[in-house]
Amino acid sequence: MAYHILLVEDDPDYRLKVKQSLQNAGFVVTETEGEQAAYEAARRKTFDIAIVDLMMENTDSGFTLCYHFKQDYPKMPIVLLSSSTSEMDIEFSMESTWERNWIKADTLLNKPIRFEQLLYAVQRLLGCLAAAH
């Protein structure tokens, strides 16, 4: 059965591009355009994984969304997509234990990303990595 992904992204063009690429890779995708809509979607349905943009209604929407999701749905992995460096010149990473403690995502990717990076992150967190050969 196909994995169900919650995609939370406020840029409609980017959302469409990522959604189509994920669907082509065999995933079922539910898209929402912001933090509040994401809470609603998660209440209605159980998702296998969430892909969350960092800056949406607020500049820290992604962080708060991750925080609440990890409280309410601790088993759901989260991939956080950030363009904070290019938009605000603030660089986030999850390279240290301290950063991994406060950023409640499982993986952080800096935009622009190659789709293979996102696909690998999703497959790794779902434990469904394609065979190497």
Added chain:
Amino acid sequence: MSTTATTVKIEVNGRQVDAVPGEMLLKTLKRIGIHVPTLCYYEGLTPTGACRICVVEVEGQRNLIPSCAFPVFEGMKVHTHSDRAVVARRMIVELLLADHPDDCLYCERNGRCQLQTLAEDFGIRRRRFEGQKDDNPRDYSGESIVRDPEKCIKCGKCVRVCEEVQGVACIDFINRGSKTTIGTAFDEGINVSSCVNCGQCVTACPTGALVGKSHVKRVMDALRTPNLHVVVQHAPSVSISIGDEFGLPIGQDSIGIMHAAMRQIGFDRVFDTSFSADLTIMEEGTELVNRVKNGGVLPMFTSCSPGWIKYVETFYPQNIPNLSTCKSPQAMLGAVIKTFYAEKTGIDPRKIFSVSVMPCTAKKFEASRPEMGRDGYMDVDAVLTTRELAQMIRRFDLDMASLSPEHADTPFGTRSSAGKIFGATGGVMEAAIRSAYFLLTGQELKDLKVEAVRGLDGVKEAHLDINGLKVGVAVVNGLGNARNLLDKINSGEKTDLHFIEVMTCPGGCVGGGGQPYGTTRESVQKRIQALYAIDVNEQLRTSHSNPDITKIYAEFFGEPNSHKAHELLHTFYHERETLT
């Protein structure tokens, strides 16, 4: 009969000098030992005269002239350090500083920035001009290189090295006038560009506008984490270049004290990537013999250099079948550490943090490729460049002069010098020829030195006769040279080659994008000489004679190109769509 003058006479600061007709004045000045500062000048590339910092006064010329882009002529009278020239240079530096960020303390190039050095040399102690600051964001998206356009002085060295040396042309000048900056196609970010992550732009950049993406924080965090087994491997060329960072003679082999420093830093095990270079030779040599015997795709290209791999995937996807399926030595050892070594020591591979020290920024990208891992973990968790290792050694206040040399750890501590010379252009080929001869004839090559594949020429070719089997080989360094050869192969003009070694960087790994700042052609040459000196004094000079290699096949892989070897030591490639 007409004759062409072999020299022209010019006068420099009142001194008569012979110069070569047509050569740029800067080159003449360098030869006679007169130093004129430069920023945009890059030896071997088209001079642009963009920065004007090398201006000198020439009698009869109304304006000061940029010596890097002005040819000498008979009777020329030059004043390199007249008041007019020096004042103009100082003014140029002040103008460059006008819109430059004030964050030198926090800049990676602090202390090694050419602009900072010039400001110091000219005694500039305050900002005389306040220019409008650009608000171009940093580009942190790539795996290997970080761009900070605010620190860019538009000298264009990165653009020229990317296009003229590497044939990639990933970055160029964009926008116009005061809005001019350097960026990727559509300014979309380096991560989705055609950048091959070679880092030659980083070593060319005079300021902190282009730097490698540091993994030091990752490694420091791992070293602090309890119950994590942190191992490190180091590439063949690192031990002969790390000394540059500590004022040791260029090309001095510091392998023993580097091992000691790594242990002082806290790495639990220290391994030598030259071991897996030997492993690469066994796998790649067997693959080549199989291709030749079974009519496989030829010529076969080496696959040690990750910049070259991405280059083929991006620009020549039709040649992907020509690439050897072997992983690079870094990736091979990474895979072996998390399987064979984990099994042998009884350590859960998830509790092993595997670090590599490479002369290369592209290895960071390679380590992040999804293919380079299994079961959700990566084979190599962090890649430090030579520069980053030096930074860590300094951070731990280790005195390289007082450390006692130590050996690498077993089971990967034994290497042949064939694996060591991988660091030089032609090294992989020479190591491969030594072992291929043995594989095909059962006898050792009489003279292990293969002169035809040595040296800094962009493309070297040799035609060998091994027991009646005629083999054509070529060695290429610099992707621009690789492009020329590929075009000849693809057009059918070149049909006599079976095996081609390609190293992305000029001179091979010794000239890699992760090597100490200030690497020159001369230092590349000295490092190559150092590698060959190690080889000539070594007892174990062929990969197939390495007892640890024999052991790992006997205990783990069975034989070269076995199923298990394919699973762990080989990979696959795919075409890349990029904005070019």
